[in-house]
Amino acid sequence: MSLLDYFRQSKPEATAKQAKERLQIIVAHERNQRNGPDYLPDLQRDILEVIKKYVAVEQDDVKVSLDNRSEELSVLELNITLPDNR
């Protein structure tokens, strides 16, 4: 399955009507070796730390999903919604 197919499956969220600031981060990792290292959980933590340099993110603002779709494809998704006045 291509990455494009994965994105097509993503569900649209009705955020356009809401006046909120939103960051969506998708990291797709294709490995050629089935037993190659999977560093997405660590990468997720590090990316979140980096984002906190720029916006005041609290734990409740973040939704994380890590989807090991196959042995060769893992997809990490971070959805961060920030209240208006931050």
Place this chain on the structure above:
Amino acid sequence: MSLLDYFRQSKPEATAKQAKERLQIIVAHERNQRNGPDYLPDLQRDILEVIKKYVAVEQDDVKVSLDNRSEELSVLELNITLPDNR
């Protein structure tokens, strides 16, 4: 335009047939204020630094596109392809 629409427009790349390791990172930033801060260029640099902790990325391996699709939506895309033996 929803984020989903943006992902639908992404072009699939014929990497599935190639035995390469690949990381694709998409950061979509929706701002409610037209003049809100745009930190994606800085975030791009920081995310790349974080990734280098896990994989040996060289400049030639990285393709970056930063697309300010509207005043409220910016999309940053990082495509990193790693040679087999790294």
